[in-house]
Each structure stands twice: as structure tokens, then as C-alpha cells.
Amino acid sequence: MKIAVDAMGGDYAPKEIVEGVELARDAYPDIEFLLFGLTDQIQKYLKNDTRIDVKQADEVIEMGDEPVKAVRSKKHSSMVLAATAVKEGQADAFFSAGNTGAILASGLFIIGRIKGIDRPGLATTLPVVSTDTDQKNFVMLDVGANADTKVLNMYQYALLGKYYAANVMNVANPKIGLLNNGTEADKGDMDHRKVHDLLAADQDLQFIGNVESRELLNGAADVVVTDGFTGNAVLKSIEGTALSMLHLIKGSILSGGMTSKLGAAMLKGTFGEIAKSMDYSQYGGAVLMGVKAPVVKTHGSTKAPTVKNTIGQIKQMIDSKLIPDLNDYLTGHADQLQEIKETIKNGK
Amino acid sequence: MKIAVDAMGGDYAPKEIVEGVELARDAYPDIEFLLFGLTDQIQKYLKNDTRIDVKQADEVIEMGDEPVKAVRSKKHSSMVLAATAVKEGQADAFFSAGNTGAILASGLFIIGRIKGIDRPGLATTLPVVSTDTDQKNFVMLDVGANADTKVLNMYQYALLGKYYAANVMNVANPKIGLLNNGTEADKGDMDHRKVHDLLAADQDLQFIGNVESRELLNGAADVVVTDGFTGNAVLKSIEGTALSMLHLIKGSILSGGMTSKLGAAMLKGTFGEIAKSMDYSQYGGAVLMGVKAPVVKTHGSTKAPTVKNTIGQIKQMIDSKLIPDLNDYLTGHADQLQEIKETIKNGK
Numbered sequence A, B: 001m002k003i004a005v006d007a008m009g010g011d012y013a014p015k016e017i018v019e020g021v022e023l024a025r026d027a028y029p030d031i032e033f034l035l036f037g038l039t040d041q042i043q044k045y046l047k048n049d050t051r052i053d054v055k056q057a058d059e060v061i062e063m064g065d066e067p068v069k070a071v072r073s074k075k076h077s078s079m080v081l082a083a084t085a086v087k088e089g090q091a092d093a094f095f096s097a098g099n100t101g102a103i104l105a106s107g108l109f110i111i112g113r114i115k116g117i118d119r120p121g122l123a124t125t126l127p128v129v130s131t132d133t134d135q136k137n138f139v140m141l142d143v144g145a146n147a148d149t150k151v152l153n154m155y156q157y158a159l160l161g162k163y164y165a166a167n168v169m170n171v172a173n174p175k176i177g178l179l180n181n182g183t184e185a186d187k188g189d190m191d192h193r194k195v196h197d198l199l200a201a202d203q204d205l206q207f208i209g210n211v212e213s214r215e216l217l218n219g220a221a222d223v224v225v226t227d228g229f230t231g232n233a234v235l236k237s238i239e240g241t242a243l244s245m246l247h248l249i250k251g252s253i254l255s256g257g258m259t260s261k262l263g264a265a266m267l268k269g270t271f272g273e274i275a276k277s278m279d280y281s282q283y284g285g286a287v288l289m290g291v292k293a294p295v296v297k298t299h300g301s302t303k304a305p306t307v308k309n310t311i312g313q314i315k316q317m318i319d320s321k322l323i324p325d326l327n328d329y330l331t332g333h334a335d336q337l338q339e340i341k342e343t344i345k346n347g348k
Helices: A015-027 A039-045 A067-073 A078-087 A100-111 A151-167 A190-201 A213-218 A228-254 A257-266 A268-278 A304-319 A322-332 A334-345 B015-027 B039-045 B067-073 B078-087 B100-111 B151-167 B190-201 B213-218 B228-254 B257-266 B268-278 B304-319 B322-332 B334-345
Strands: A002-006 A032-037 A052-056 A093-096 A121-127 A137-141 A175-179 A206-211 A223-225 A286-289 A295-297 B002-006 B032-037 B052-056 B093-096 B121-127 B137-141 B175-179 B206-211 B223-225 B286-289 B295-297
Touching: A002 A015, A002 A078, A015 A032, A015 A039, A015 A052, A015 A304, A032 A039, A032 A078, A039 A052, A067 A100, A078 A093, A078 A100, A093 A100, A093 A304, A100 A286, A100 A295, A121 A151, A121 A213, A121 A228, A137 A151, A137 A228, A151 A175, A151 A190, A151 A223, A151 A286, A151 A322, A151 A334, A175 A190, A175 A228, A190 A206, A190 A334, A206 A213, A213 A228, A213 B228, A228 A257, A228 A268, A228 B213, A228 B228, A228 B268, A257 A268, A257 B257, A257 B268, A268 B228, A268 B257, A295 A304, A304 A322, A322 A334, B002 B015, B002 B078, B015 B032, B015 B039, B015 B052, B015 B304, B032 B039, B032 B078, B039 B052, B067 B100, B078 B093, B078 B100, B093 B100, B093 B304, B100 B286, B100 B295, B121 B151, B121 B213, B121 B228, B137 B151, B137 B228, B151 B175, B151 B190, B151 B223, B151 B286, B151 B322, B151 B334, B175 B190, B175 B228, B190 B206, B190 B334, B206 B213, B213 B228, B228 B257, B228 B268, B257 B268, B295 B304, B304 B322, B322 B334
Parallel strands: A002 A032, A002 A093, A032 A052, A093 A295, A137 A223, A175 A206, A175 A223, B002 B032, B002 B093, B032 B052, B093 B295, B137 B223, B175 B206, B175 B223
Antiparallel strands: A121 A137, A121 A286, A286 A295, B121 B137, B121 B286, B286 B295
16 A cells, blocks of 8 residues: 655654654555655655655645645645645655645545545544443544534534545444533534434444543443534544643642652653553544545644654554445445435435 | 521522521521421421521422422422512522522522513622632532523523623623634624624623633633523533542542552641532532522532531622622613614514
């Protein structure tokens, strides 16, 4: 398999991206890479080019660029060239740590939607921290690809999430929950109520009903379906609260005198474990689900080990035939999906 | 001043409610209470009825009751009678730890909206945990009174939040932020963009633009304006994440051997401080803003000390003339507010 990598995306690019790709190359003997970027900069960090084909890109899409405009105008950027390589079949998947909006636009406009999916959704894996369950993580989507999410989109996110959980997280029959402001079936605004009823009526899905954001980290569901606006806000408040708690502990220890500092030293292992549990970069990047190939992004602050983990996640997506399986389902159920579309359109 | 209390609402009612009211009565010599509920049950816990007038209510609205239906049919319930006492001018404010939906319905249908406010919003105070700022807390609304929030409602939440911050939190010119999925002015769905522009155009408000949920606990704004669906999800994910982190720490310590347990004992003070910082019951209850009198609810699991704190918060609302000040503003700016309404209606 071959992965197209945008070597110039991210705060520490190209250094950490190049180093991460080398780590991944050494870990996974069956992966080849197309590495797009400013060749002279890449060569500074590349130690060994075995299975790494460096491709010159004359431009870079910056973090502050207006996404859609940048993808349309910077035709020779590392990101656009990497996406184009996937579109043209020269690579099987796309990776970047760059401008999120531009990654979404590259996936949507260059690589393109899978037939049957109206709007791709961004999926993130988050840890389950409760010890009352064997469940280790869950996938939530959309976490921000779309600010204006419609009923049909949320219904389709459930299908996308199901295949992600089954193929990548190895959950045979994933529990699917709808993020809502209460667990009762009639909770939420009109749109969420309609989505609830559509999901409940679909015999192919193990829909467990509405879930509340309070219970997500306790393992409320394997797949959490949400509109992109709420999903984005919830993801960022989980991140923000976890970070605030760690800062609070640190600040309290530093101002707490000798006993407190000694106690903290004794608990160093514990704090390390917790930081690791909450560090979801270990679960890889966020995946744009619903496009024709794996399109995966990580935080701008990504360093080499996360790049390597994310490449591993992409390998799993390719090995498990995620996209072909999803495609088969969508093709096989085209009539049923069309019917659902009509139902929503007619406002039933 | 006189406060009407629903003695039967909450998981530990009437015991903890009655005990909390006695604590508040002892702490605040200028408050009198009307305590509604099953008289014989209340009397079991009431030690001293100074300034506490116990009123018989034959019914109780249960946690599982359908809110609007319960408020309409259980005319002799402690909650409905307490709200009616406020409506009829026998009391200045309403308190309950009962069924949230029924409290909202009692506020809206019995006590009634302030002229100029189309839909009341539920406001919660949350702590700022960052040590880089003097800001101690912020108020966020709506956190769940409305699942379907419109542009006009969000604009009005900013006015309600401003008066809450100024009068109750003593912030002279509160910074108002709009919760959105990015800080740039053009972020969010259509509705949030419109709200952004309305708030930016209002010279009476210190609007600081969009804020992201990741930054809330760092003190992004004094007043965080949000639609009720997103606000509810964000509030619950902050709660859930904070609780999960504490469980994670506890679990890790318990499984960590003797050094770890000793370390934890040395850090007991630190953990206590953190639990206290994140325990927002110390900031009182959630306030239904936009109705004619203070309507305040707390968690169903409320115990006596929280009841006392919440009564203190209600006293502050009355002492600071929150509702009259808000009323004056709305009356004085009726033309301007009407104009905004027309603008939204005409889709500009």
C-alpha cells in the first residue's frame, strides 16, 4: 500500500512529519510513501529514503489560509498534490497535520465523496476512562466538518461510524448512540428527534437511543452520532476540561509546600498514566469519513510518534477494507437509502 | 424579603431542603420563607419555625413526571403552589431542587416572562480554573431551557447574562462571548453568524466575539452566550470530564501500591481543593433568567449546604435589584429591541 503525505502541514513540519514517516516506514514493511513538499527542506531531515518517494511541491497551504480558496488557488501545494495523488490512484490514503479546513476541502473536492454519502463527517476516537467497562474507546462524528448538519447527514454518520468501529476498532456489532440533551426518545430539537426515529427504525444498526455528553467517557456507546456544531463544542470542552484539571493539580501541588511536592513525586506514575489516558493522539488522527479514500488529519502540534501512530491507523483502515466494505453496503442498500432520503425530503 | 421554597423537590427532600432553609434562615436575618409541602413530613425535620411559614401542599411533582403536564394537572403540588405564591406577590423568589422541566414550566407559565424577553434561558455559573487570570467564574446561558433556540433568543441571552454578571457576580462591564466552533467572526452555522453580527453591533454590550468551549474554564468571557442544545451538551461534557478525571486519579492510586497510596495521602489537601474548585454547587443553582422573579433550581442530589448557598445567591439577586434593573433596561430600550426583532424577521 502507498500513503500520500503532506510533509509541510503542521507546526513542526517538515521535521517531525519526515521523522514520523521514517518511524512508520521502519514499523510497517508493507507501506510505501509519497512525501510531498519543498524537497530541499525535506532532504535535510530524511535519513534514509527506502520506500519514501519525495515529490517536489512549490507551495505550502498555511494554517491561516482561507481553506477553500487555498485549495483552489494553491494547485502546487504539498497538500493539494498529495490529495491529487490519491485521486489519480497513485496512493491509497492521505495524511496531513496542516490546516484542518483545507484538509476537509481537499478530501471533499479533490478525492471526492463516496456515492451514497451526501456530506463526509469528521470522526475522532476518544478514550473510555471508566473502569466499570471493558470498552476502551469510542468514535464520535461529526466533530466539525459541517457547521450546518441536516437530518440526512446525521443518519449517514451512523453508517460511517458503524463501519469505522467494526473495521478499525474491531467492534463486531457496535452500539450506536445519538448525542442529545436527554436520554428519552422525545428529547432534543426537531432534527434530533427525526434522526432518533430514523436510527431506531434501521434494522441494520444496533441503535441504543440517545446518549448525554456527561456519559461519553464512561462508554455510553461505541459510535456517538452528533451534528458537527455540537460535536465540535463537546470535543473541545472535553479537551479543555481535561487540560484544566491537569493544570489545576499541577498549580495546587506547586503552591502546596514540601509534603505536597513529595506526594506528587510519589504519584508521578499515576499522573503519567492519566495524561496518557487522556492523550487521544495515541488513538491516531481524525478521519474524514465518507470520501473515497482514507483522509486523516492530526493536530497542528503533532510530533513524530503521533505521525507514526496515525500511519498505523491508516494501515488498519486499508488492511480492514474499510472503504470497500462501506461502498458495498451503500451500493447494496441504495434503494433503502434513497427511500430514507425521500422520507426526509417529504418532511415525514 | 420572602422566598417560596418547594420543600418536596429533590432526591433528599424534604429533609435536606428543610435543613438547608434553616441554615439560610440563621445566616440571613432579613429573609423569610414560605415552605410548601406535605406538612407532617416537613415538621419531622423542622427544628425551629422562626421566619419559616410552612404551607400544606397535597401533591408532589415527581422527577419522572412529564413536566408541562405535571405543572398543569398537579395544581396542589408544592412546586406549583410555591410558584403561584411568587406570581401573587406573596413571595419574591422561587427555589426548588425538583424536576427541572417542571421548574422551567412553572417559571414560564406561572410566574411568567418579563416583557421584552421571548424565551427565558437557564443560566449556570461555572468556575475559571486558570491561574493566569483574576477571573473567578463565568455565567453561561442557555444551558438547556430550550432545545430549539432562535437568533433572537440568543441575542436576548446576552442581555440577560450581562445583568446577571453585573448584579450577581459584581462584574462592572462584563465581557460577553458567543460560544462557536472557532473564534473568527464568520464561524458557525447561519444562526450563530447572525447572532455574532447582532451582538457586535450592539453598543451597550462589551462583545468580545466568538469563544470556543476549549477556553471556557480559562476565563474566555464573563458571559458565554449559547443555544440551549449546545450549551446543555457543553455543560454536561465539562461535568462528565471533570468527574472522569477524578475517578481516573482515584482508580490509579488505589491500584498503585504503597508509594502511590502514601503520595495520595500527602496530596489529600490538593485533591480536596480541586474537587471544591470543580464543584459548582458552591456557586449556587441554575437561574431561569427572563422571568418576572428569581427562579432558581439545583441538582436533584442537593443537600442542605447547597440549599443554603443557593438561598444566598437568591438574596444577592434580590438585594442587587437584578430583575428591576433588567426591566428598566428592556423598557428603556423597547424601540431598539423591537427594531432588532424586525431585522431578524426580515432575514437581514
